[in-house]
Amino acid sequence: MKLTDKEKALLDGKHGLGLKKAMEILVALGQIYDAKEMVAVTSAQIAGVSYKNIGDHGLTFLKDWAALNARAHIPAFMNPAGIDRQLWRQLGFPEKFAQKQLEIIEQLRRMGIRATLTCTPYHIGIVPQKGEHIAWSESSAVSYANSILGARTNREGGPSALAAALCGCTPRMGLHLKENRLATHNVFVNCELQSSMDFGHLGFLIGKKIGKGIPFFWDLNLPENETDRTTCLKALGAAMAASGSIALYHVENYTPEAQSYGERMINQKAEAITIDDLSEAEQALGKKEGEIDLVTLGCPHASIEELNDIARLIAGNQLQKPLWIASSAIVREEARGNGILERIEKSGAIVLADTCMVVAPLEEMGIKFIATNSAKAATYLPSHQGAVVYFGTTEQCIQAAIEGVWKD
Amino acid sequence: MERLTGRVIYGGNASGTILKSEIPISFFGGVDPNTGLIKEPNHPLFGESIAAKVLVFPHAKGSTVGSYILYALKKNGAAPSAMILGECETIVAVGAIISEIPTVDQVAVDHLEPGDVVKINGREIIVEKKSDR
Secondary structure (H helix, E strand, O other), X not given: OOOOHHHHHHHOOOOOHHHHHHXXXXXXXXXXXXXXXXXXXXXXXEOOOOHHHHHHHHHXXXXXXXXXXXXXXXXXXXXXXXXXXXXXXXXXXXXXXXXXXXHHHHHHHHOOOEOOOOOOHHHOOOXXXXXXXXXXXXXXXXXXXXXXXXXXXXXXXXXXXXXXXXXXXXXXXXXXXXHHHOEEEEEEEOOOOOOHHHHHHHHHHHHHHHOOOOEEEEOOOOOOOHHHHHHHHHHHHHHHHHHOOOOOOEEOOOOHHHHHHHHHHEEEEXXXXXXXXXXXXXXXXXXXXXXXXXXXXXXXXXXXXXHHHHHHHHOOOOOOOOEEEEEOHHHHHHHHHOOHHHHHHOOOOEEEEOOOOOOOOOOOOOOOEEEEOOHHHHHHHHHHHOOEEEEOOHHHHHHHHHHOEEOO | OEEEEOEXXXXXXXXXXXXXXXXXXXXXXXXXXXXXXXXXXXXXXXXXXXXXXXXXXXXXXXXXXXXXXXXXXXXXXXXXXXEEEOXXXXXXXXXXXXXXXXXXXXXXXXXXXXXXXXXXXOOEEEEEOHHHX
C-alpha cells in the first residue's frame, strides 16, 4: 500500500501509540482487501457501543485504547447504546448494565467521539454529500448514506471505524471505488407497496435473495410525499441490511447515482429478479396473534416527522401495554420543544433516546413478546433478544398497545 | 525442515506447537476468553486449548466481537502465540493487531499438521515436522 508521509509517521508511532494502533488496523485491512492507498474521510460513525454487544472485553479494550490519549481528528459519533441515559432508572433497566454502559460511553467520549447515540445521524444534521467519503458502521445508516445520499462508505466494524476517526482516513477499497458500486441485480417489483411495512417486507426478501449484492430497483412505486418516501426507503434499506448484508442500492430516477448515471450504474452481468408478491416475507416475519409485553417503534431511530405521525395516530387514546418509540436525544428534544412529545406521552407512550429494542437488555428485563413496525427489528429480535415478534404497520402496532393484545 | 511464507497481518517472532482446525473458528461464543478452551459444541477441537499454541485455521466466522475476545485472551494469558490462516478477514486482522499476536495469512496450510513445531519470523514460517522429530 502506498502511504503518504503523514500516514507513515502515524504508522511509525511518531504521534503516539494510540494512533499507531489505529493506523496498523487501517493498513492491515487495506492490505487484506488490496487497497492501493488511503482516502480521507469527513466523518466516522462508531458501532459496538452497546454493553449488550461488546461486553466486558470490549469495554476493557476501549479503556486501554483511550488511555493512550488518541483523539478523533474528524467529526465522529456513536451508534446507539443499551440504555436511555435519562430514563433508564424509571424504565427499570438493570443498574449494573447501566453503569457498564455509561463507562463505555465515557471511554469513547475520552477519544473524542460524540455521544449522539443514534443510528440515524442523517436526522440530526449529519448529512454527507454525494461522493463524500465517510466511515460509518451501523448497517442501516451505511445503506442510507450510500444509497439515498450517494456518499461512499463500507460497513465498518467498531475498531475500524474508531481507527478511521482517529486517523481521518480509511483504505480506498470496496464501496469507496466507483467500479464497486455497480448494481449486481435488476429488481422488478410487480406488487403494490402500500406502507413502510411493505417496503420492509420487500427489503427482507431482497436481502435473503441476494445476500451482499447491490440491487437496482426499476419502476418502484414510491409514495408521493417526500417524507413518506424517506420513511419507506429507510425501512427498505434497513431490512435489506439485516436479512442480507446489502450496503448500497439504487432506485431508478430517485437515488443520486441512478439519477446521474442511470443504467451505467448496472453491471453488465447483472441478474434479474422479479418480486410478484410479499407473502414469503409475511410468513417469515412475526406471529399472527397473541399476548404482548412491549410495542416498539423507531427502528431505525424515528425522525421528527415519524414522531409527529405517531402523535396523530395515538391522540385521545390510553395504552394498555407499554409503547416505546426509539429515537435520538436531539430529535426527542425537538419533539419536546414543539409539543409533539407531550401529545405522545399523554397516552402513556414513551419516546426512548440513545438506545433501541435491538441493543437494550430486554431479555434480561424479562420482555419476551414484542410488537414492531420494523422488518429490521423483526429480523433481529428473535436471535438477539430471544423474543417472540409481531410485525405490522405503525397503525397496527399502536392499536395493539391500546388494546393490550396483538390481533391479526 | 520446511519453509513456508505468507503475508504479514501482524508482524513479530513466535514459536510453538500447531493446533489445527480444518473448519472456521468463531471466537465470540466459540472460545472461552478466560481459559482459551474451544467451547463450540460441535467443533472438532471442542475442549482443546488454543493458549500458547500456534493456531492454524482457514478463517474466522461469526460476530465481529470476536476481535475483542482475542484481546481478552491476550490479557488473560490464554491467547495463541501466533495465528496462521489461509485467508485472514476483518475479525482476525483487527483482533491480531489490537492483541499484538503475530499473524500470517495466505499460507499453504495443507503443509502444516497438528503437532508440528513452527518458528515464525515475520512472513517466514519454519516448520519442524512432527514426523521428523
